[in-house]
Amino acid sequence: MFIERVVSGMRPTGALHLGHYHGALKNWVRLQSEHPCLFFVADWHALTTHYDSPEVIEDNVWEMVIDWLAAGIDPQQSTLFVQSRVPEHAELHLLLSMVTPLGWLERVPTYKDQQEKLSERDLSTYGFLGYPLLQAADILMYRAAWVPVGEDQVPHVEFTREIARRFNHLFGREPGFEDKAREAVKKLGSKRAKLYQELRTRFQEQGDEAALQQGRELLELAQNLSMGDRERLFGYLEGSRRIILAEPQALLTEASRMPGIDGQKMSKSYGNAIAMREDPESVRKKVRTMPTDPARVRRNDPGNPDLCPVWQLHQVYSDDAARDWAQTGCRSAGIGCLDCKQPVIDAILAEQRGFHERAQPYLDDPSLLRNIVADGCDQARKIAQETMREVREAMGLAHG
Numbered sequence: 573m574f575i576e577r578v579v580s581g582m583r584p585t586g587a588l589h590l591g592h593y594h595g596a597l598k599n600w601v602r603l604q605s606e607h608p609c610l611f612f613v614a615d616w617h618a619l620t621t622h623y624d625s626p627e628v629i630e631d632n633v634w635e636m637v638i639d640w641l642a643a644g645i646d647p648q649q650s651t652l653f654v655q656s657r658v659p660e661h662a663e664l665h666l667l668l669s670m671v672t673p674l675g676w677l678e679r680v681p682t683y684k685d686q687q688e689k690l691s692e693r694d695l696s697t698y699g700f701l702g703y704p705l706l707q708a709a710d711i712l713m714y715r716a717a718w719v720p721v722g723e724d725q726v727p728h729v730e731f732t733r734e735i736a737r738r739f740n741h742l743f744g745r746e747p748g749f750e751d752k753a754r755e756a757v758k759k760l761g762s763k764r765a766k767l768y769q770e771l772r773t774r775f776q777e778q779g780d781e782a783a784l785q786q787g788r789e790l791l792e793l794a795q796n797l798s799m800g801d802r803e804r805l806f807g808y809l810e811g812s813r814r815i816i817l818a819e820p821q822a823l824l825t826e827a828s829r830m831p832g833i834d835g836q837k838m839s840k841s842y843g844n845a846i847a848m849r850e851d852p853e854s855v856r857k858k859v860r861t862m863p864t865d866p867a868r869v870r871r872n873d874p875g876n877p878d879l880c881p882v883w884q885l886h887q888v889y890s891d892d893a894a895r896d897w898a899q900t901g902c903r904s905a906g907i908g909c910l911d912c913k914q915p916v917i918d919a920i921l922a923e924q925r926g927f928h929e930r931a932q933p934y935l936d937d938p939s940l941l942r943n944i945v946a947d948g949c950d951q952a953r954k955i956a957q958e959t960m961r962e963v964r965e966a967m968g969l970a971h972g
């Protein structure tokens with residue numbers, strides 16, 4: 573159960589497009605067979621910026637889950653849930669807010685950036701300032717080891733680590749910690765206890781990071797430890813506090829080179845996107861009318877693929893043979909631009925056939941979808957409730 577959990581979320585602000593697929597979802601699909609994964613719809617996060625258009629959120633929650641399933645996220649392997657249906661996220665956000673310095677939030681780079689970028693919206697709200705803290709709650713709730721995100725989100729994961737450290741520092745203290753930790757070591761069994769002690773000494777006396785890592789792995793694999801003992805042993809390995817909230821690491825998703833139909837990065841806000849489940853006729857039309865190298869005015873003008881957005885799509889979708897064909901044909905004016913676009917159209921449509929097929933059962937029977945999400949919410953809540961028990965207790969709120 574403690575084996576390196578992965579957590580990530582997406583805001584439901586529109587139909588997902590090929591950029592989301594190549595940039596994030598393909599990576600999620602790969603991860604789900606390697607780790608226990610939780611993927612959730614960050615509807616509260618969407619509200620921080622779209623509070624004036626709740627209908628956008630309402631419509632897109634379900635559509636987004638269908639897009640995930642269409643991409644190949646397998647509900648047997650991954651836990652899929654909706655943030656607002658696990659209200660523990662709000663409680664953890666509130667409790668973390670007690671110890672979050674305002675300056676930390678104001679200094680998160682996305683805060684000012686987004687306010688400037690989305691200047692048509694009033695983002696001088698309490699909720700928007702707290703965006704990264706809500707995200708920290710999402711991640712810390714599940715003691716995630718890894719958070720697959722794009723580069724823009726890395727500061728949020730860093731912020732999450734700082735919050736975890738501060739929380740453990742403030743609330744991981746307990747009377748008799750050393751004694752309790754030593755008792756817990758014995759529960760590892762003599763062989764593992766000895767290894768644990770060695771690793772702890774190597775880290776504490778020589779700063780050996782590899783030993784620290786090995787010690788953590790040892791604990792992740794150890795069964796039959798109570799939650800409290802586990803926290804003590806994680807903490808005792810490196811210091812004198814329980815580690816109640818685990819520090820996650822960003823799993824940087826390589827920036828997708830997915831261009832939109834104008835050659836800029838594909839993005840809904842640039843109006844250059846092709847949706848994952850777009851109608852085939854519309855895809856054909858969009859690609860056929862894509863701009864190409866402006867120097868190719870007439871069919872027999874040679875072109876330069878480096879100046880053409882269609883070539884960028886070939887780099888995503890074509891094999892070497894098709895790329896050679898496009899390069900040679902373009903530079904020698906041997907092919908026309910419509911010829912050149914056809915294999916790209918075919919490849920996109922082939923990819924999308926898979927999406928449409930996987931989505932169809934859920935369109936035919938929406939109750940399938942609702943059940944998957946209901947199960948996911950239950951599973952997520954189970955973990956969340958365990959975490960909240962520990963957090964409340966550490967913060968002096970275990971009076972129930």
Ligand code: TRP
Pocket residue numbers: 579580581582583614617706707710711719720721725
């Ligand atoms: N802020 C993320 C984004 O805009 C979405 C998000 C919310 C998230 N909570 C998260 C991502 C937790 C990873 C983990 O993309």
Ligand code: SF4
Pocket residue numbers: 864865868875876877880881882883898901902903907908909910912913
């Ligand atoms: Fe672009 Fe292909 Fe036309 Fe060359 S032939 S300009 S690469 S579409």
